[in-house]
Amino acid sequence: MNIHRRHASALVAALGLALALPASADVLANINSxxxxxxxxxxxxxPFGMLDGSLQPTGSDVEVARALAADWGVEVEFINTTGPTRIPNVNTxxxxxxxxxxxxTEERAKVVDFTKPYSFIRTTVIAPVADKSVRxxxxxxxxxxxxVRSTMQDVELTARASALGINVVRFDDDATVITAALSGQATYVGLGDPQMKAINQRAGAKPFEAKLxxxxxxxAMGVKKGEPALLAKLNEWIAVNAKSGKLNALYRKHHGVDVPAELLQP
Structure with missing residues (x-):
């Protein structure tokens, strides 16, 4: 078969490029290596992730990561991230x-693979423990x-406001809402559990609790799509530690509440 010299050169270049391109990554193999x-x-x-007084990582997610690495017999390196860069960090x-x-969420599942749940986050209507009027x-x-304006709590409660006959009062940030609760300006507050814990750290003898x-x-943990070996091994670890109670213990240590049992199915 005759191949024109220009075509032959192009074929050689293409083959060279193909050989130069890295093979599809096996993230689990890289971790082990x-x-x-x-x-x-x-x-x-x-309390999911934070720095302690010595500027060392701590929090429930930090302890989960350390436990995972210890069980796998590898070192853990924390890549500090923000909400918007969490998924890009694994995809790059x-x-x-x-x-x-x-x-x-469905949107996130389009760009990352999720493990089984290992933790949870909830938002509640909180009020002082002494208030027994809301059941x-x-x-x-x-x-x-x-x-807090534009949060999920705002969206959810605003959608229910007419039917429930409630008045949603909006503040600009968590710190302002927490101050309003502690000062008595706001008796009922829609916040996540982490913020309720922050309130109770300062509430003294008048703590708040989740009412509704x-x-x-x-x-869940997130991994790059196309990594079945890593996903399977993470799910295996989560199942073992859900059954043993370790995952719930780590969550309760930092959040003060239990992970719903239905979310931690081995």
Whole structure:
């Protein structure tokens, strides 16, 4: 078969390029080879991830990552991230796995593979423990609920406001809502569990508690699509530690509540 010299040169160049391109990555093999697990974790969302007084990582997600690495016999390296960069970090190979309060949503599932849930986040209507007037949603009729503007709590409660007969009062940030609760300006507040914990750290003898659940989301680890071996091994680890109670113990240590049993099915 005759091949024109120009075509032959192009074929050689194409083959060279193909050989130069890296093969499809096997993230689990890379973890085992380097003896290091790179974990994308946001250190700015206590109590999931934060820095302690010595500027060392701590929090429920941090402890999960450390336990995982220890069981696998590898070192853990935290890749500090923010909410928007969690998934890009695994999809650009800067991290091997996201362990960072990553709630499971349909949109995210289009660009990352989720493990089984290992944790959860919920938002609730909270009020002082001493307030015994609210036992169900009907008890909120005529009451005002403080929220942070444009949060999921705002969206959910605003959608229900007319039917429930409630007044949604919006503040600009968590710190302002927390101050309103502690000062008595707001008796009923729509916040996530982490913010309730922040309130109770300062509430002294007048603590708050969750009265009604607005919504809760399972939290899972995220990995780059096309990594079945890594996904399977992570799911195996989660199943073992869900059954043993370790995952719930780590969550309760930092959040003060249990992970719903139905979310931690081995």
């Amino acid at each position: 380097r003896k290091k697990l790179r974990v994308a974790t946001d250190m700015g969302i206590p 190979d800067k991290a091997d796995v996201v362990i960072s309060s990553l709630s499971v 169900d949603w009907g008890d909120l009729k005529g009451k005002s609920i403080a929220v 659940v607005i919504k809760q989301f399972p939290i």
